[in-house]
Amino acid sequence: MSTPVKTAPPTPAEASNRVQVTWTTRLLGRPEIGALVAAIVIFIFFLIVAPAFRTPAAFFTVLYQSSTIGIVAVGVGMLMIGGEFDLSAGVLVTSAGLLNGMLCYELGLNLWVGVIISLLFCLAVGFTNGYLVMRTGIPSFLITLGMFFVLQGANLGITKLVTGSVSSPNINQMDGFQSLNFIFAHEFKIGSVTLSITVIWWLLFVVLSAWILQRTKIGNWIFAVGGNAASARAVGVPVTRVKIGLFMTVSFLCWFTGMHYLYRFVTLQAGNGVGNEFLYIIAAVVGGTLLTGGYGNAWGVAIGAFIFGMTSLCIVYAGWDPNWFKAFLGIMLLLAVMVNLYVKRLSTMRKVG
Amino acid sequence: MIRSANKSALSRPRKGLTLAAVAAAAALALSACSGGGAPESQPQNQGGGGGGNSGYTFAMITHETPGDTFWDRIRAGAEQAAKDTGSTLKYSADPEATKQAVLIQNAIDSKVDGIATTLVTPDALIPTIQKAVQAGIPVDSFNSGIDYFQKAGALTHFASDERLAGQQAGKKAMAAGATKILCTIQQTGSVALEDRCAGVKDSFPNTENLQVNGADDSAVTSAIQAKLSQDKNINWVITLGAPQAMDTLKALEGSGSQAKVGTFDTRPDAAQAVKDGKVQWYIDQQPYLQGYMAVTQLYLFKKNGNILGGGKAVLTGPYFVDQSNIDAVLPFIEKNTR
Numbered sequence: 001m002s003t004p005v006k007t008a009p010p011t012p013a014e015a016s017n018r019v020q021v022t023w024t025t026r027l028l029g030r031p032e033i034g035a036l037v038a039a040i041v042i043f044i045f046f047l048i049v050a051p052a053f054r055t056p057a058a059f060f061t062v063l064y065q066s067s068t069i070g071i072v073a074v075g076v077g078m079l080m081i082g083g084e085f086d087l088s089a090g091v092l093v094t095s096a097g098l099l100n101g102m103l104c105y106e107l108g109l110n111l112w113v114g115v116i117i118s119l120l121f122c123l124a125v126g127f128t129n130g131y132l133v134m135r136t137g138i139p140s141f142l143i144t145l146g147m148f149f150v151l152q153g154a155n156l157g158i159t160k161l162v163t164g165s166v167s168s169p170n171i172n173q174m175d176g177f178q179s180l181n182f183i184f185a186h187e188f189k190i191g192s193v194t195l196s197i198t199v200i201w202w203l204l205f206v207v208l209s210a211w212i213l214q215r216t217k218i219g220n221w222i223f224a225v226g227g228n229a230a231s232a233r234a235v236g237v238p239v240t241r242v243k244i245g246l247f248m249t250v251s252f253l254c255w256f257t258g259m260h261y262l263y264r265f266v267t268l269q270a271g272n273g274v275g276n277e278f279l280y281i282i283a284a285v286v287g288g289t290l291l292t293g294g295y296g297n298a299w300g301v302a303i304g305a306f307i308f309g310m311t312s313l314c315i316v317y318a319g320w321d322p323n324w325f326k327a328f329l330g331i332m333l334l335l336a337v338m339v340n341l342y343v344k345r346l347s348t349m350r351k352v353g
Numbered sequence: 354m355i356r357s358a359n360k361s362a363l364s365r366p367r368k369g370l371t372l373a374a375v376a377a378a379a380a381l382a383l384s385a386c387s388g389g390g391a392p393e394s395q396p397q398n399q400g401g402g403g404g405g406n407s408g409y410t411f412a413m414i415t416h417e418t419p420g421d422t423f424w425d426r427i428r429a430g431a432e433q434a435a436k437d438t439g440s441t442l443k444y445s446a447d448p449e450a451t452k453q454a455v456l457i458q459n460a461i462d463s464k465v466d467g468i469a470t471t472l473v474t475p476d477a478l479i480p481t482i483q484k485a486v487q488a489g490i491p492v493d494s495f496n497s498g499i500d501y502f503q504k505a506g507a508l509t510h511f512a513s514d515e516r517l518a519g520q521q522a523g524k525k526a527m528a529a530g531a532t533k534i535l536c537t538i539q540q541t542g543s544v545a546l547e548d549r550c551a552g553v554k555d556s557f558p559n560t561e562n563l564q565v566n567g568a569d570d571s572a573v574t575s576a577i578q579a580k581l582s583q584d585k586n587i588n589w590v591i592t593l594g595a596p597q598a599m600d601t602l603k604a605l606e607g608s609g610s611q612a613k614v615g616t617f618d619t620r621p622d623a624a625q626a627v628k629d630g631k632v633q634w635y636i637d638q639q640p641y642l643q644g645y646m647a648v649t650q651l652y653l654f655k656k657n658g659n660i661l662g663g664g665k666a667v668l669t670g671p672y673f674v675d676q677s678n679i680d681a682v683l684p685f686i687e688k689n690t691r
Contacts, residue, residue: 052583061582061607065575108390156419165689166422167596170622174390187607194607264603265570267622269596271419272568312572316563316579325564326541 031288032300034340038286039303041339042310042332050318058317060193066309067202069276070302071257073283074205075250077301078213080284082246083226083293084133084140088125088147089254090276095151096122096258097268098159101168111176119255125151126251130244140247152274159270168268177263184256185264198260202302205253210298222246226293283308286336288344307336409440411651412460413644414470415496416453417446418540422595422620423640427496429690430644431469438652440466450477457481460490467491467651472498472505473544479505491654495647496640497545499666508654509662511646513638513670515545519552521671522591522615522636527557529613529633531589534560535580539567539597546593549617553591561587570600577604581612592616595623598632619674624686628679637682638670641690 027033046053053059072089079086099121100114129147133140156166163169171177186197213219221242224232233239262268287304289296311332315325413431417424428444435442443465445456453474458481460468468485472478472494479501485492486506494502495511502510526534534557536550541564554560563580566572573596581587581604590612592598598616605612616623619635626632646667653659661667674682685691 050583052579055582057608058579058582061575061578065572068569068571105390160425165620166425167620171390261570265599267599267620269422269570271421272570274568275566276569309575313575313579316576317583319583 028343028346030300031295031297032303033288034343035287035300035303035307035336037343038336038339039307039310042307042314042336046310046314046318050314052319053314053317056191056193058313060195060199062306062310062313063199064194064196064309065313066306067196067198068257068260069279069283069308070202070305071198071205071260072250072253072276073280073287073301073305074202074209074298075246075253076280077284077287077289077296077298077304078209078222079246079250080281080289080291081213081226081293081296082222082243083229084243084246085144085281086129086247086250087141087144087277088129088151089144089250089280090273090278091148091151091155092122092125092251092254092273093258093261093276094268094270094273095125095155096255097262098155098168098270100259101171101262101268102159102162104174105169105171106162111171111174111180115176115180115259118258119252122251122255122258123248126248126254127244129251130247133247134240134243148277152271155270166270168262168270170267171262172266180259181263184259184262201256202305206298206302209301213298218242218245223294226295228294279308282333286333286340288340304336308333311336407439407652407656409438409466409652409655410443411435411440411467411469411648412443412445412457412463412465413647414453414456414460414468415444415446416448416450416471416473418448419446423618425689426640426691427644430641430646431648432644433641433690434645434648434652438649440648440652442648450474454478454481457485461485461488465490466655467493469493469495469647469651471496472501472507472510475501475505482506491651493647493650493654495643502666503664508660509650509664510666511643511650511669512666513643514668515548516552516555518617518636518638518671519549519554520556521552521673522549522617523553523556523560525634525673526553526589526591526613526615529589531557531613532559533584533586534589534591535563535577535584535587535612536560537563537565537573537577537590537592537597537601539565539573539592539594549593550591565597565600567594567597570596573597573600574603574607577601578608581605581608581610585610588612590614594618595620595635598623598635599626602626602631619686621686624674624679624683627674627676628683630676634673634675636670637672637674637691639672639691640669642669 072093076086076089096118100118103109103117104111104114129144132143159166159168188195213222221237224237225239225242229239283304284296284301285291286307287300289301311329315328320328415424431442431444447453447456454477457468457470461484468490470482470492475498482492482505492507493509494505494507499510499512499514534553536553538546538550540546550562563576565576577600590601592601595616595618598614599622601614614632616632616635623632623635627635650661682691
């Protein structure tokens with residue numbers, strides 16, 4: 001079973017191209033290579049201009065910052081390869097944490113119960129997104145935009161109703177907090193550096209996603225439904241199940257990140273998370289995922305999240321004028337995408353010649 | 354056809370799964386009660402209505418961004434005032450200037466007995482407010498726009514002076530040994546927030562601002578942590594909101610910095626941090642009081658022609674809360690009224 005899978009190339013572009021491929025072409029043809037080059041360029045650039053960035057501790061802070069975006073981006077990247085968007089991902093992270101925190105606090109439940117209920121809730125949201133998209137044929141952009149508003153309003157409305165304020169109650173005195181804090185928000189002190197457990201989880205999810213995308217039947221299905229859903233269906237790919245599964249993957253990772261926020265920060269502001277959905281998409285796109293679907297890979301998305309985390313913090317490490325923060329960020333991201341494009345163009349040129 | 358086949362294939366295993374999960378959750382719930390949660394009985398209604406029914410309807414229009422603890426307090430104060438004076442309060446808000454002006458126009462059109470509004474974007478709002486005044490509707494303003502309320506024709510203005518608060522914060526930090534201050538701004542382009550940091554800089558020139566993303570605690574923590582390791586001279590951090598103060602405490606742990614923290618505004622856990630000495634102080638501008646007084650002023654003007662302030666704004670702050678006076682206000686913070 002693994003042999004036909006292996007010979008099926010991940011991109012349709014290469015499938016139609018029967019030219020003998022050398023290893024350099026193959027390397028340059030990978031979706032993440034542009035992002036990798038961009039990441040290295042930005043990394044070296046900041047090593048030069050930001051002395052404070054030259055410590056291992058700073059590097060691990062960047063890794064942590066990247067992981068908080070990167071975990072959900074893993075799912076969003078897979079979803080985008082599958083040809084869909086999820087704009088509700090940012091606020092769902094907050095919904096997951098709020099639900100767990102308020103439910104357990106108000107009812108005096110063990111936090112583990114809330115964790116599981118919150119997981120079921122998130123999976124249900126992901127399922128609803130996927131089901132509505134597949135059932136109605138309305139673009140996922142609109143469906144999940146609707147879900148985004150619903151969740152944003154509900155986060156606020158329900159929190160206000162339950163707690164009388166706009167942040168969730170403090171849960172660090174409740175049963176189960178210690179163990180959950182360890183799972184979702186532990187910080188390992190290794191010498192002078194602090195390694196957040198989310199970084200480990202992030203790498204784990206990336207490896208899992210890379211394996212699924214490159215080495216399994218489901219991975220092929222994901223590329224197929226993103227490339228062309230109709231022809232994928234015609235050759236027997238269960239399009240509906242794959243896409244709903246992808247939406248549920250995203251919502252699972254939202255839940256995971258929501259748990260991190262809750263168990264690290266103990267209380268959550270109901271208005272948080274808005275805008276992060278774009279960061280996930282940016283990470284995926286910077287990492288070489290096509291906005292139109294059918295192309296991309298897990299490592300690229302991870303590098304995309306790393307570029308974002310690195311840029312946003314290194315502007316601080318470099319001590320640049322904070323008023324220009326967003327402008328610098330924008331220029332860096334444009335540069336990353338352009339390097340990405342340039343490298344990709346280079347690879348296609350060699351392929352032809 | 355394919356779709357329906359998929360659907361049934363999909364729903365069968367899921368039903369079983371959901372049932373199992375619900376059962377598991379229920380079983381867990383039965384055996385898993387936890388301490389440390391909500392207190393058994395909570396006093397739900399604090400303070401009853403005293404004013405009977407005065408028959409007045411007042412409109413309050415703010416530039417609230419949904420989900421901000423601070424606006425919650427303002428609204429709680431306004432609602433209590435409406436209850437106490439027996440009036441009806443119509444609250445509406447929009448962070449965008451033009452939409453806020455439309456909301457004020459709505460209030461004029463529905464012929465309310467008085468309007469309380471914020472003046473965050475004076476140029477956009479004053480023409481509409483003047484229309485209200487011409488239509489004979491008394492207007493008072495609060496929170497933002499302390500220099501503009503007279504021009505708008507408002508009776509009076511209830512606010513804290515942001516710049517003054519910043520200046521006092523800078524002085525306090527200096528007295529506590531600050532050599533370099535980091536002032537974090539969690540929202541871009543807000544005049545009030547910029548004013549606070551500018552005030553800090555007035556009284557303590559060696560102050561640097563840092564923009565952080567207030568909608569994401571981990572981003573705030575990492576950014577502050579990065580800044581503290583970039584500039585080791587920083588030994589004071591002044592945040593403009595309570596959530597950022599809590600994030601700063603996390604950043605201090607992460608960076609090993611010994612910097613001290615002071616903040617604007619509060620919420621229960623930040624107040625607890627003041628009590629525990631982790632946060633040196635917070636600056637209260639008493640939002641509840643702003644909301645309460647804005648409505649009460651309208652009531653008193655209708656009822657008795659009273660105007661507070663003698664032509665000047667009425668200051669509700671800055672009021673510093675530190676370890677010495679936190680005990681007096683902590684119960685009110687926990688009740689979400691302060």
